[in-house]
Amino acid sequence: MTSPPSVVTVENLEKRYGSFIAVSDVSFHVDEGEIFGILGPNGAGKTTTVESLQGLRSIEGGEVSVLGFDPRKHAAEIRRRIGSQLQESALPDRMKVWEALDLFGALRAGGRDWKDLLADWGLAKKADARFGSLSGGQQQRLFVALALANDPQLVFLDEMTTGLDPASRRVAWELIRRIRERGTTVVLVTHLMDEAETLCDRLVVVDSGTVVAEGSPQGLIERYGGGVRVRFTHDGDGLSWLGDVPHVTNVDRDRNRYEVRGEGPVLAYVAAALVERGIAPVDLRQERATLEDVFLALTNEETE
Numbered sequence: 001m002t003s004p005p006s007v008v009t010v011e012n013l014e015k016r017y018g019s020f021i022a023v024s025d026v027s028f029h030v031d032e033g034e035i036f037g038i039l040g041p042n043g044a045g046k047t048t049t050v051e052s053l054q055g056l057r058s059i060e061g062g063e064v065s066v067l068g069f070d071p072r073k074h075a076a077e078i079r080r081r082i083g084s085q086l087q088e089s090a091l092p093d094r095m096k097v098w099e100a101l102d103l104f105g106a107l108r109a110g111g112r113d114w115k116d117l118l119a120d121w122g123l124a125k126k127a128d129a130r131f132g133s134l135s136g137g138q139q140q141r142l143f144v145a146l147a148l149a150n151d152p153q154l155v156f157l158d159e160m161t162t163g164l165d166p167a168s169r170r171v172a173w174e175l176i177r178r179i180r181e182r183g184t185t186v187v188l189v190t191h192l193m194d195e196a197e198t199l200c201d202r203l204v205v206v207d208s209g210t211v212v213a214e215g216s217p218q219g220l221i222e223r224y225g226g227g228v229r230v231r232f233t234h235d236g237d238g239l240s241w242l243g244d245v246p247h248v249t250n251v252d253r254d255r256n257r258y259e260v261r262g263e264g265p266v267l268a269y270v271a272a273a274l275v276e277r278g279i280a281p282v283d284l285r286q287e288r289a290t291l292e293d294v295f296l297a298l299t300n301e302e303t304e
């Protein structure tokens, strides 16, 4: 299998604001057709990175290529070929949907047929509606339609779901999947770990202007998720012998709640050891680590 071509390559990107280094060393590549995530806490340098890729920021160091163009020299070429989603609701309430499409170039030659575009996103009957009269979901779909107005090969979505309620976030996730299904590569910037885990094929975790990990969500979880966690409750004596059970690396107890960490077949060994001692907790279970565990392990924001 040949791997698809990279649509974005970033090597040792460095970006300063005055003497402040916002991005000190960021490298990654995005393959055609994937949803690629840039995950990190607020202030990590995510927006700075994607704005640099779009030619919206000067770049102090590194090599960057977007769709084969260098944003330092060919920002206009890049912007013609990419889509970028609006941050928050940046349209005036009184603006009509078709006027917004016009503003974004969808009505000009070269863009997709704007009626198809509206139909694709469930807005066929809304061309004459004012932005302010649309429901939240319709506004969201309009932003997606606008980002796709120039039929881009690549879209940058920066914190697209921040501030949305949980139901609207689910809808937005479906929209993002649909963008990709239609053949557009997606670079998704988010500080939401469940969002990155759910949507991204691959991602980089960025912290303080550097990449601290790269991989698929599952790969990162296996590598940094801290192994397997087994939980159960048990009233009565402390189970001090648990630490000696094969494959167990750590035991935590909070009153009657136990959390046993380990690797490989630790669940089977813990279960057998419990049963051997006449203990059969009905809630014995193995929990999957999440990207959140990876994130916390890698970015260690909290000082203990």
Ligand SMILES: Nc1ncnc2c1ncn2[C@@H]1O[C@H](COP(=O)(O)OP(=O)(O)O)[C@@H](O)[C@H]1O
Residues within 6 Å of the ligand: 017, 020, 022, 040, 041, 042, 043, 044, 045, 046, 047, 048, 049
């Ligand atoms: N225009 C700017 N001038 C000075 N500092 C900035 C500017 N934009 C962002 N920063 C700083 O750069 C760092 C990275 O910001 P940003 O890229 O917006 O992070 P993120 O998107 O990951 O939250 C932050 O410390 C932020 O305060």
Ligand SMILES: [Mg+2]
Residues within 6 Å of the ligand: 046, 047, 048, 158, 159
């Ligand atoms: Mg940001």
